[in-house]
Amino acid sequence: MTSGSVGIVAPQRARFTEPLHLACGRVLQDYELVYETYGQLNAARSNAVLICHALSGHHHAAGYHSNEDRKPGWWDECIGPGKPIDTDHFFVVSLNNLGGCHGSTGPITQNPATGQPWGPDFPSLRVRDWVHSQARLADHLGIDCWAAVVGGSLGGMQAMRWALLYPQRLRHCVVIASAMRLSAQNIAFNEIARHAIQSAPGFAGGHYLAQNTLPAQGLALVRMVGHITYLSDDAMANKFGRDLRSGSLELGDEEGAEFQVQSYLRYQGSQFSGSFDANTYILMTRALDYFDLAREYGDDPVVAFREARCSFLVLSFSTDWRFSPRRSREIVDALIAADRPVSYAEIEADEGHDAFLMPIPRYLQLFSAYMQRVRESR
């Protein structure tokens, strides 16, 4: 397999002026979505793939914004020429969700009613609000039916919701390391994250932008806890072990020592606190917590999936304990009972939940094999 990069890409922006009625009852009069596209839309407009991002993701999924960029987009391992979502064949659309903090309308953009940033007053969102806004983006791009809607984690929830809300508008649904609803343990981790942000100095009830402060400590802590839960014990052992960054563990040495994992977590924490918006984090974790695929289908996922008309690929990773293989298995069993076409595999991987972003050969091979089928089933 020869695989490459989509190269230099530039974000685009679409403005929507038709009011969007949100699940919470409020209405967004108009809004903007930032997105990137990779590859060419074919004449039949049948080769478009939508990428739905996870909790801290955004529109920049593949390629580079400039020659100076050190790191490519967040899912560059899976999107590009010769990669599973092969841009020689697919037209890939990746957006920053509504409520995000990377350019789409959200807590850091201006509330037209006040002229101030929305901050904590931005409407709370559900996964279905994202799906409806993504459908309008599809309209804007002239895409009636996606070849596939693809997402990992929170992105997988969006992909599943697509299959239920717009069954005629996707042929394949790819759900990676996801769940039909979060477990109590998962909600608990999200609550720790929100609490860390809300109790941090500088949070100012969410009005930190107006007051020119930042709950940086809270965001850093969120990232540190998040990082631990997105990895497995083995992955952390392999990556850091008990290696020291400085000092020593010699007896009689009062200075003490710093482990590699400590400095790594601190670095990740400080990076994140400078690049992610706290209100967006709260909004996105709430959307995660509130998501329950089958709630309005009598709590029966089999009834829910009977709405779907597409084929499904479900993937999980053996050491993922935030979105464990059992959660994926529940999706698969419901699809089987609903008599929907489904393929499933649990990929052996040490990397925990983060595995869905990693170049694990078996994962990429199976993902590629399925996307090959998506290509052929136009």
Place this chain on the structure above:
Amino acid sequence: MRLDLTHIQRWIEPGTKVLDLGCGNGEFLQMLQQERNVRGLGLEIDQDKITAAVGRGLNIVEQDLDAGMDNFPDQSFDTVVMAHALQAVHYPDRVLDEMLRIGRQGIVTFPNFAHWSCRLYLGTRGRMPVSRFMPYNWYDTPNIHFCTVKDFEALCEERGIRILARDMVGNTERRPLLASSWPNLFAVTAIYLISR
């Protein structure tokens, strides 16, 4: 294509739903989809085989047959096929029960351990037979429950499983009479169509 698989096709109505237990790389299921237009689902545990089968455009779910199949509703498939996997599961009798709970009919194929060459091998050498059809040593074989034509039919009798049809395959295509007349001695592969 393994010899036994081409035989099975005629028992499967076009356009029906087929569940293939231990579908391997999906060769058979793909043939059924192409030639009988079935709606197929394969279960497999080997990830490379899953990838190969998905690459053929098939629906494949990773599932260990020994861990049960209670995720499949009663009578949710027309035919449940298990080609050369019966001897590799922990509880062949339970798997047969499950096949006929999930499917209207079942198709089972297995290597007949009472074939004369096995008997001769064991009788003269006193060692577990190793052949082209059974290329494993006793200690590393996935085949942990070998049985014979007579064993299988006795189990069906005991469990109230009806044998609707059977097909015996000898070691050459030219002399099918031997295998069909004295299957327990001359059938290399036994193929059964069963139901409740």
